[in-house]
Amino acid sequence: MHRELTGEGLVFKIGRFREHDCWVRFLSPALGLVTAFAFGGSKSRRRFGGCLDILNRVLFTIRFFPNKDYYCLEEGTLLQGFARLRRDLGRQGLAANCMQFVQALHVDAQSAPAIHALLLETLEVLDQSDQVSRIFPQFFRAKMCFDQGFAPQFGVCASCGKSISAMDATLALDMGRFFCPRCAPASAKNLRVGAEAHASLQRIAATGPRQWDDSRLSRSACADVYRVVDGYVQRHLGLRWKQGRFTTA
The missing domain is CATH 2.40.50.140 (Nucleic acid-binding proteins)
Structure with a gap:
């Protein structure tokens, strides 16, 4: 049968x-x-x-x-x-990194529709866009993590409610929340996030791959995005990038 x-x-x-x-x-x-x-x-x-x-x-x-x-x-x-992905080895590498991340998640039938749609749009952007961000895989990982229900509340301090959209903030990894400098809890797992990176992550959470243009992101903001996404994915999805592949944290 x-x-x-x-x-x-x-x-x-x-x-x-x-x-x-x-x-x-x-x-x-x-x-x-x-x-x-x-x-x-x-x-x-x-x-x-x-x-x-x-x-x-x-x-x-x-x-x-x-x-x-x-x-x-x-x-x-x-x-x-x-x-184009077959001709351009650089873009092919970005696509392969995103696909490796999906494989590491062990996608089941329940989560498959959203993940498939996100990955398909990601591949189309990598294949068709004139310019592609060098940290596009980090954006993809962040979006995957946020869409799995782990998105923090952006723009306001989780303690006092003050707007933090235009200032440096602290992300408490163990809590998955942003705090203003005054309210940040004492923890070794806190990450400082500059205003530029904070705004970029907020845009990723609210949009799809076609809107992920980091051409104006400074080098320090890119570094912030790297640190936040790596720490956030390790904390909430239990995965880390090590020696060219994703492993269980």
Whole structure:
């Protein structure tokens, strides 16, 4: 017995386990991050037509076998190929970093629609925009963390309610809250955040990747964003970047 469905997926990884057979790791908005077998996938032009490649967005016909708990790809049609990402190694590296982060989260079916939509828009921006931020992966991680329910309240002190939009603030990582300099609690896990970085993070929380332009961010603000996002993701999602990959903190 099996169940058949049709849906799109973003291809993350591909491997071969026999001469003509493949396994495909892809992100589906309906299923989450799953691995499926594509029997004959490395040679069948009729069934897959060159769509089995990393960074492809593909419409798959999928069979799920509940008794054996595995997915099988019957055929695929290429929807989007992100040609510029394949030519530009710098942008390709930014995309790969975002995809690595998604893989580290172990996306399930419940969280998949929002994460798939965010990653798809991210890849489109990296593929189409004239200029791309060098800290775009940090923005992506921040947005993922905020969308998982861990967004702090920006713009006001969590203690006295004073507006802190135009001043340096303190982010208490263990509490996930911003404080003005006067109300900041004593903690080794506090991070000072400049007004410029604070405003940038607030914009990330409220918008999508097409609005993430940091071309005017100073070097110090970029450094603040790095520190805040790394600390925040480690504290709330339990992940840290180490030796070229994400590991459990």
